[in-house]
Amino acid sequence: MTLDVKICGLKTDETVAAALDGGASHIGFIFFEKSPRHVEPEMAANLRKAAHGRAQAVAVSVNVDDAGLDAIVSAVQPDMLQLHGGESPERVAEVKARYGLPVMKAFAIREAGDLERIAPYRGIADRFLFDAKPPKGSELPGGNGVSFDWQLLAGLDDKVDYMLSGGLNAGNIGAALKAASPRGIDISSGVESAPGVKDQQMIRDFFAAIRQALETDAAPA
């Protein structure tokens, strides 16, 4: 599969295995206490072991200071850091330099103007993740299971390396990949039976839907 696929918010060995067996390129762990997907660094350190040599382990944090990131990085030894808060370009540069790890910076998108916010991060963040804006009242900056208008990404400079995220599932991934041309996709709620509860069959169904979408796209008209 040439498309990167990140399954985010994993909390059990069984669902990590389902993600890896499906062909995930990235598995994500959430370090945000208000999230139903929150894991402690020691737990993520155990869960990520199965990914060595198979997928990149991504540590997802929100406006965390050096001490908090030190604890995550030293326990989990992630391959990538995802910054999902209001981290400035300077902070992204600082984090990259401190840990020597690639950083994926998340942005919440609702309208075309929201994409302009990536400009000062270009050449600093290694990758972007475009997610939907959280619904009113949500305490979570991500993992809300809501989509944004994928057409907004259609005119984006194709040098921008991004993962498409927000409300993806087996039923809409084909349409999402027709509307936008991400180098990767990211999913959390769409493979859950309840908030924070990943479902192995839903993970398998998601990979089957991706393969079908990619095959349909590659087939001669």
Ligand SMILES: O=C(O)c1ccccc1NCC(=O)[C@H](O)[C@H](O)COP(=O)(O)O
């Ligand atoms: O998933 C969370 O609970 C979360 C909490 C705090 C910051 C980020 C979070 N998720 C980040 C992700 O990368 C999710 O996969 C992404 O927001 C998509 O989620 P979903 O719309 O549920 O597929």
